[in-house]
Amino acid sequence: MTNIDIEIPHPIAAALTILVALCAIVTVDHFTDFQASAGGRAPEEIVRDAEGEGLRLRQQQAVLQKREEILRYQLEMLREERRLRGPGISAAIEADIDRSEQMLLDLIRDQQEAEGKIMLTLKQIWDAQGRAISISRKAGKGVISLTWPVEPTLGISAGFNDVHYEELFGMPHKAIDIPVDQGSEVRAAADGVVEDVSDNGYGFNSITIRHNGFATLNGHVESFLVEEGDTVRQGQPIALSGGRPGTRGAGHITTGPHDHFELIVDGERVDPMLYLPPVPN
Structure with missing residues (x-):
């Protein structure tokens, strides 16, 4: 029988080369499987989504830590509204405030129920904002020209990236809050098409409009x-x-x-005050 001798001049180097090649094959296979499980998205998109999920978890914890503070703040807002309306307050509004006060007092006493309701609201807000971001990316290019969605006669109660808001609620405020009587008309800030109407009953309700080059979201709306x-x-x-x-x-x-008002341009939320007319004195 003929013997065939194969000479390997550097056996250790050759072994390392084979090992590296095998690792590369395994890594590519695993990455392909990972991409397939992620819907074939680009790596940078996957990383961005993971970072966003981490940020949400941190915000969720921050909001939960302020649970009682949030509820007591809202309770104080109700009592302030009752005080400002004075003796002329209507029976319907007073009954509304009474019901809301009792609900908040019950939640303050029941931590588990309160956390569940706050987390549900947070998810509804994030879902609406996510849809608005996607809508804005389909809006193309255009000139941003806005009018006030409600009359700002009482000014702004929470600004864009408002520090006091974040201290109170534990989350950044990528919008402006315009205080206005409950049940006031909310108007389109620009010509457009209604893309998303989100009715969550007593949760966070919102409406998103696609305009020419941007999108707007109005939140906490009572009816559409x-x-x-x-x-x-x-x-x-x-x-x-x-x-x-x-x-x-x-x-x-x-x-x-109030009216919660957001402006979204190509997937980024920006300060609406940069494009709205000046607040009347």
Whole structure:
């Protein structure tokens, strides 16, 4: 029988080369499987989503730590509204405030129930914002020109990236809050198409409109005056405002009766005050 001798001049180096090649094959296979499980998304998108999930978990913990502070703040807002309305307060509004006060007192006593409701509201907010971000990326390019969605006669109760808001609620505020009477008309800030109407009952209700080059979101709305797919003109009524704790659309993270207004440009939330007319003196 003929013997065939194979000479390997550097056996250790050769072994390392084979090992590296095998590792590369395994790594590629695992990465391919990972990409397939992630819907074939690009690595940077997967990393970005993971970072976003980590940020949400940290924010969730921060909000939960402030659970009682949030509820007591809302309780104080209700009592302040009652005081400002004075003896002329209507029976309907007073009954509304009474119900809301009792709900908050019950939640203060029941930590588990309170945490569940706050977390549900947080998820509803994040879901609505995620949809608005996606909508804004389909808005193309255009010039941003806005009018006030509600009259800012009482100014702004929470600004964009408001430090005091984050101290109170444990989460950043990528919007402006415009205080206004419960049930006031909310108007389209620009021409556009209604893309998302989110009705969560007594949770966080919102409406998102796609405009030419951007999107807007109005949150804590009590009821809707338009439907998904409707074309709207600037200044057209689209909803009635909410925000009073314990009422439709308010959820459990709210600063009282107001319109929560967001501006989203190509997936990024920006300060609406940069594009709105000056607040009247």
